[in-house]
Amino acid sequence: MRTMMISRRTMLAGTAATATVLAAPAIHAAEPKVLRYLGTAVNEGDDISKKCLADTGIKIEYVTATTDDVTKRVITQPNSFDVLDTEYFSLKKLIPSGKIQALDARKIKEFNNITPVFTKGELPSGKKIGGQGTAPWKVLYLEGAKSTKFSATPTEFVTLIPTVYNADTLGIRPDLIKRPITSWAELLNPEFKGKAAILNIPSIGIMDAAMVVEATGRYKYADKGNMTKPEIDLTMKVMTEAKKAGQFRAFWKDFNESVNLMASGETVIQSMWSPAVTKVRSQGVPCVFQPLKEGYRSWASGFCVSKGATGAKLDWAYEFVNWFLSGWAGAYLNRQGYYSAVLSTAKANMAAYEWAYWMEGKPAAQDIKGPDGGLLEKAGATRDGGSYEDRMGNVACWNAVMDENDYMVRKWNEFIAA
Amino acid sequence: MTRLKLNTVQQRLSAGAISRLQALPMAFVFAFFFILPLVLVVIVSFWDYNEYEMIPAFSGRGYTDTFEGCAAQLPELCTILKTYAKTVKLCAVTWALTLLIGFTVAYFLAFHVKSRMWQITLSLLCTIPFLTSNVIRMIAWIPMLGRNGLVNQGLQATGITHAPVEWLLFSEFSVVLALVHLFSFFMIVPIFNSMMRIERALIEAAYDSGATGWQTLRHVIIPLSKPGIVIGSIFVITIVMGDFITVGVMGGQQIASAGKIIEVRLNALQFPAAAANAVILLTVTLMIIAGLQRLVDIRKEL
Numbered sequence: 001m002r003t004m005m006i007s008r009r010t011m012l013a014g015t016a017a018t019a020t021v022l023a024a025p026a027i028h029a030a031e032p033k034v035l036r037y038l039g040t041a042v043n044e045g046d047d048i049s050k051k052c053l054a055d056t057g058i059k060i061e062y063v064t065a066t067t068d069d070v071t072k073r074v075i076t077q078p079n080s081f082d083v084l085d086t087e088y089f090s091l092k093k094l095i096p097s098g099k100i101q102a103l104d105a106r107k108i109k110e111f112n113n114i115t116p117v118f119t120k121g122e123l124p125s126g127k128k129i130g131g132q133g134t135a136p137w138k139v140l141y142l143e144g145a146k147s148t149k150f151s152a153t154p155t156e157f158v159t160l161i162p163t164v165y166n167a168d169t170l171g172i173r174p175d176l177i178k179r180p181i182t183s184w185a186e187l188l189n190p191e192f193k194g195k196a197a198i199l200n201i202p203s204i205g206i207m208d209a210a211m212v213v214e215a216t217g218r219y220k221y222a223d224k225g226n227m228t229k230p231e232i233d234l235t236m237k238v239m240t241e242a243k244k245a246g247q248f249r250a251f252w253k254d255f256n257e258s259v260n261l262m263a264s265g266e267t268v269i270q271s272m273w274s275p276a277v278t279k280v281r282s283q284g285v286p287c288v289f290q291p292l293k294e295g296y297r298s299w300a301s302g303f304c305v306s307k308g309a310t311g312a313k314l315d316w317a318y319e320f321v322n323w324f325l326s327g328w329a330g331a332y333l334n335r336q337g338y339y340s341a342v343l344s345t346a347k348a349n350m351a352a353y354e355w356a357y358w359m360e361g362k363p364a365a366q367d368i369k370g371p372d373g374g375l376l377e378k379a380g381a382t383r384d385g386g387s388y389e390d391r392m393g394n395v396a397c398w399n400a401v402m403d404e405n406d407y408m409v410r411k412w413n414e415f416i417a418a
Numbered sequence: 419m420t421r422l423k424l425n426t427v428q429q430r431l432s433a434g435a436i437s438r439l440q441a442l443p444m445a446f447v448f449a450f451f452f453i454l455p456l457v458l459v460v461i462v463s464f465w466d467y468n469e470y471e472m473i474p475a476f477s478g479r480g481y482t483d484t485f486e487g488c489a490a491q492l493p494e495l496c497t498i499l500k501t502y503a504k505t506v507k508l509c510a511v512t513w514a515l516t517l518l519i520g521f522t523v524a525y526f527l528a529f530h531v532k533s534r535m536w537q538i539t540l541s542l543l544c545t546i547p548f549l550t551s552n553v554i555r556m557i558a559w560i561p562m563l564g565r566n567g568l569v570n571q572g573l574q575a576t577g578i579t580h581a582p583v584e585w586l587l588f589s590e591f592s593v594v595l596a597l598v599h600l601f602s603f604f605m606i607v608p609i610f611n612s613m614m615r616i617e618r619a620l621i622e623a624a625y626d627s628g629a630t631g632w633q634t635l636r637h638v639i640i641p642l643s644k645p646g647i648v649i650g651s652i653f654v655i656t657i658v659m660g661d662f663i664t665v666g667v668m669g670g671q672q673i674a675s676a677g678k679i680i681e682v683r684l685n686a687l688q689f690p691a692a693a694a695n696a697v698i699l700l701t702v703t704l705m706i707i708a709g710l711q712r713l714v715d716i717r718k719e720l
Contacts, residue, residue, distance in 0.1 A: 068684075068685035071687065072684070072685070072687060075470055075471065075687060092469065093469050093470040093687060094470070096469065096470055097470040097471060194584055197670075200671045202682065202686070243672065248670070248672060249588055249670060250588045250670025250671060250672065251670060251671035251672060252671070253666075253671065260560055264560050264561070264564050264565075264566065265564075265565060265566050266560065266564055266565055266587070266588075401469070405469060405686065406469075406483075406686070406688065409682060409683065409686045409688065410483060410486065410497075412682060413497055413501070413674070413678075413679050413682055414497040416671070416672065416673075416674045416678065416682075417497045417500045417501045417504070417674035418500075
């Protein structure tokens, strides 16, 4: 009896919903399509929101915070955003908290065209890539629509639709170092005493440290992105020794800090992000995003949707994600030196010479311009690290949240105090 | 009739009760916006937590984790003690310097600048360090103190040094420099205020009795400026003890501070651990303030 009543009520609700859909044009006129987009400043470009408004009529309202604050906000104020732009590694905190909802893969038009880097952990050519850390394919699927458990095998319930990713390495000042740099071990080379820097985000900083420890041959980790307590101790010991010896000039947290340290010559070798290297270069200072033989530390981000987004909001969220993957935004990201999740649509939106430079590692046939039209590289230049295959194919590990995160954070405080 | 009633009310309430009633609104504000949040912080500091949420179950983990290894590592200091030793040291140096500078500037403003107009203008000039944001300030110090900065170029050009001086930036020196640069103002204002209230006749009387300038300063001006000195000291000490932005930015994030520990914990979503550290910081700061109060009874002096 009770169940019957409920189903009757649901049916009534369903009828009401159909009526709403039928009346859609009137409602569209009354209610503007607005999505609140929570993320870091790096991905929140005006160009993208303007183009999105022109193409889909969806107005994007950016809510900007730092990487850590974005996560904090999702946990503490889950109703303050609709779409969330975040990285895969934070899912290990966000999914168990139950603050974001699974997306239906069948509603994402280009889902099957998303690069296999995310879905299978391999390049389009079939080459397997490194999966240490919180690799996207480990946290891409959920067991069910309401589940908070990651599924090891593909399901239709997706946690985060990828949009952008890259392979990170060390940035160097070739004019001040004056010799080839080929290994992560150089970060702790006493030759650069007082002129090195690392990232001051513990979960990422310790990964760079692990790349260095492995490169020096002191230890080989089973998984750099998920260390045991003794491994954390060892890594921090190596870093503490270096810190005490005065190896580091500074630790940086902010994009602009990293640009300034490098451009002013305070540091000559440091962990860095690709667009920061471009920015140093655009100031006329030589700077190289140096490929290293041990490989890259990779990261990937994309869109989640808040649990609070329902009805029309949810439809707009899908529309927005679909628009984002449809090519224009992908080409925009590729021109910034990142990679887009759906390669085919991005390629269709780029000139052949641009694709050859950014993705195939070929010398630029003509001057390379950034998304804002500013000159990035003169004709003849090639991209640091070469092609997509060369860069993404050499990924060694992914940004991660470790099981021993709590212990790691305490050890990081100890490292700072040393 | 009404007046009669009022009189009886006044008769019934003692003078003390009336002052207490008058203080009631402010007490409410304090209770709601200060005491209550503080109580919540203390409660949360005894909760448990996992990767993404606080668990409202009693746990001393926030505290025990913080003091981990403190007994085992003796005589070597553990992380938290090392951090507090560093924070207290930076605080002491900053306090001494801001007091010296603050007192001198306030003295100049109060006793040497005669026109009220100039006193106000010069006081406003002291607020200049607050006109820029922290990030801008940090970026601005690099061309000044950096390896290839103005100071190093000057030192090398004049032949005083032959290689760049590295400790000018991202060192304890630069942290103290920035803190003093920022917070001298908090010393200047209360001391200046105290000095302006000193009866000028007292100073004249001191001179007339044959006291030297130094004696007047020691026996008249300093004792009478004490409330200002203590208030300024409380400002500076509480701000510097909790500061993590300036220490971080100017220390190249390589210098530990009590505030920094809280920040790192917060960013890792470990709210109870952050709250526990906040309680520890508050306790230490209150102890320092209590010590200061012991030196000068500020309630008596005001």
